[in-house]
Amino acid sequence: MGYDPFTMPSVSQALPSTPFNPYAEDHNPLAGAGSSYFATQNTFSAPSQPLQYHLYQPIASTRETLQPYQRQIYDFFLPPSLREDLQKKSEAARQVLASQPGVQLPSLQQYHSLVPLDTKLRNSTSSFGLSSWVWKATSRKNGNIYCLRRIEGIRLTNEEAIKAVNSWKKIIHPNIVTTVEAFTTREFNDSSLIFVHNYHPLSKTLAEHHFPVGNNRFGRPAPVPEKVLWGYLVQLSSALKAIHKAKLAARCIDINKVILTDKNHIRLGACSILDVLHFDTHRPVEDLQQEDFFHLGRLILSIAANTPLRNNADLRFPLDQLDRTYSPELKERITWLLSPPPAIAVKTADQLVYDLASHVDDMFVAVSNAQDETLNHLGRELENGRLVRLMAKLGTINERPEFDGDPNWSETDQRYTLKLFRDYVFHQVDAQGNPVLDLGHIISCLNKLDAGVEEKIYLTSRDHQSALIVSYKELKKQVNAAFGDLLKAGNKQQASRGY
Numbered sequence: 001m002g003y004d005p006f007t008m009p010s011v012s013q014a015l016p017s018t019p020f021n022p023y024a025e026d027h028n029p030l031a032g033a034g035s036s037y038f039a040t041q042n043t044f045s046a047p048s049q050p051l052q053y054h055l056y057q058p059i060a061s062t063r064e065t066l067q068p069y070q071r072q073i074y075d076f077f078l079p080p081s082l083r084e085d086l087q088k089k090s091e092a093a094r095q096v097l098a099s100q101p102g103v104q105l106p107s108l109q110q111y112h113s114l115v116p117l118d119t120k121l122r123n124s125t126s127s128f129g130l131s132s133w134v135w136k137a138t139s140r141k142n143g144n145i146y147c148l149r150r151i152e153g154i155r156l157t158n159e160e161a162i163k164a165v166n167s168w169k170k171i172i173h174p175n176i177v178t179t180v181e182a183f184t185t186r187e188f189n190d191s192s193l194i195f196v197h198n199y200h201p202l203s204k205t206l207a208e209h210h211f212p213v214g215n216n217r218f219g220r221p222a223p224v225p226e227k228v229l230w231g232y233l234v235q236l237s238s239a240l241k242a243i244h245k246a247k248l249a250a251r252c253i254d255i256n257k258v259i260l261t262d263k264n265h266i267r268l269g270a271c272s273i274l275d276v277l278h279f280d281t282h283r284p285v286e287d288l289q290q291e292d293f294f295h296l297g298r299l300i301l302s303i304a305a306n307t308p309l310r311n312n313a314d315l316r317f318p319l320d321q322l323d324r325t326y327s328p329e330l331k332e333r334i335t336w337l338l339s340p341p342p343a344i345a346v347k348t349a350d351q352l353v354y355d356l357a358s359h360v361d362d363m364f365v366a367v368s369n370a371q372d373e374t375l376n377h378l379g380r381e382l383e384n385g386r387l388v389r390l391m392a393k394l395g396t397i398n399e400r401p402e403f404d405g406d407p408n409w410s411e412t413d414q415r416y417t418l419k420l421f422r423d424y425v426f427h428q429v430d431a432q433g434n435p436v437l438d439l440g441h442i443i444s445c446l447n448k449l450d451a452g453v454e455e456k457i458y459l460t461s462r463d464h465q466s467a468l469i470v471s472y473k474e475l476k477k478q479v480n481a482a483f484g485d486l487l488k489a490g491n492k493q494q495a496s497r498g499y
C-alpha cells in the first residue's frame, strides 16, 4: 500500500505532548501545563497550536502501481481536502478565549463562552450606523454554537420593535443565515441589543473575501469569473424571493453583510436587524423591497468592478466598463437591478428568478453533482461508523475483568473464542514475530463478522495450546449473545442506544 495507516496523526497527536486534562476549565487542548505560558502572551483569542494539516495529505498517489481490485487506504475515508476543511471548521467552532484580565466577556442570557469573530478587533459603525460587535457563543440550553451580534448603546422606545424578529425566525433558506432571537442586555453597562443568528464556522464576508485588507498582490487583481457572479446573483435572488414572499425586505444586501460559508455558497448574514433598529420609521415594505434590487445590483457590480462601491458612489463608470470583461447579458441584468422600478409596475423577485432561469439550471446541476459526491463520501463513512459500533461491542466484551460475579467471564465459553478472534484481527504477526499492521485485513474481518458469512477461520491461542475452527456466522452469534448478556445486566434503555 505504500502507506502506514497507523502513522496518520490524530488531532491530539498533531498537538504538542502536553498531557490533556479533561477536568480543565479551559477546554482548549493546550489547557494544562502549557496554559499559563500561553495566557501571558499578548493574544486576543486562545492561542492554539496549528494542526499539521500537511501530515494528513497522501504522500503520493500510487494508484497506477495497484491492481484494479486493490485498495488504497484513502479509498476507505473522506478525501483529504474535505477532511481538512471539516477539521478546520470544527477547530474554529471549538475555539475558546484565553482567560485574560480585561478581555473577559460576560455570558448573555443562556449564551456563554463568547469568542470574537470580528477580525478587525475594533467595533465598527459602518453598516448599521451604530457600533456593532460579533461573537460566537455556546447556548447553555442545547449546546449549539450561535453567532451573536451586539448593537451598542441603543434604547428601544417601542416594545414591539424586538418582536420584528419573529417573522424572520420562520425563514429557513440555504442562502439566508437563520435568525434565532433578539434580546436587550445591560451586561455591558449600557443598553445593548443582541441578535442571535446561526453560526457558520470560518465564514468570511464578501468584502473580506474579494477585497482583503493588506492585499499585497501586484497589479490589478484577476477579475472574478463570470460564473461566480451568476452564482451569487442566483443565490441572492432566491433569498430575496423567499424574503419578499414573507412580506419582508432583506435590507442588508451589502458586501459586509453577505457571508461566504463554503466554496461559492453565500448567505445573507444580518437579516432582521434593521427591521428592529428602524421599527419606528414605518417605511412601506414595498419600497424597501425595491431597494433590495438596487442593493443587489450594486453588490454584484462591486465585485465585478473589483471595487467596494459604498452608498452614493457613482455607479455609471464601473457599469460602463463592465462589458470589457463580462458578457452583455450580465451587464443587462445589473442595469435592470440598478434602474428605478418602471412607472407602471414594480420589480419582483419572481420575475428576477425567472429571468435567471438558465443560470439557475447551471447552479442546480452543480449543486446536484456536489450532493451526489457528498452522498458517496457519506456512504463510505457510514461503513466506517458501522465498523466502529462493532468494535465498540467487541471492546465491551474482550478482557472485561468481571461480570455477574465471575472474574473469568471474558475468558470462558464463547467469550474466549471472541478473545482469540480479537487476536486474529488485531494482533497478527509475521513469521519473524513482527506485527502485521494491515488495515485491509482488519476491515475485511470486521465486515465478514458484521455480515456473519459462512467462511471459517482458524483461531489459535497465544501459547498454541488451544485451536479452533469457527465460522464468522458463529462468531456473530457469539458477539450478539455476549453483548446481550451485558445489555440485560445494564440499564437496557441506556445501553442499547446507538448499537
Ligand SMILES: Nc1ncnc2c1ncn2[C@@H]1O[C@H](COP(=O)(O)OP(=O)(O)OP(=O)(O)O)[C@@H](O)[C@H]1O
Residues within 6 Å of the ligand: 117, 118, 119, 120, 124, 125, 126, 127, 128, 132, 133, 134, 147, 177, 197, 198, 199, 200, 201, 202, 203, 204, 205, 207, 208, 256, 257, 259, 269
Ligand atoms: N453567522 C455567522 N457565522 C459565522 N461568522 C459570521 C457570521 N456572521 C458574520 N460572521 C463573521 O464575523 C465577522 C464580522 O462580521 P461583520 O458583519 O461585523 O463584518 P464587518 O466587515 O466587520 O462589517 P461592519 O464593518 O459592518 O461591522 C466576519 O468575518 C464574518 O464573516
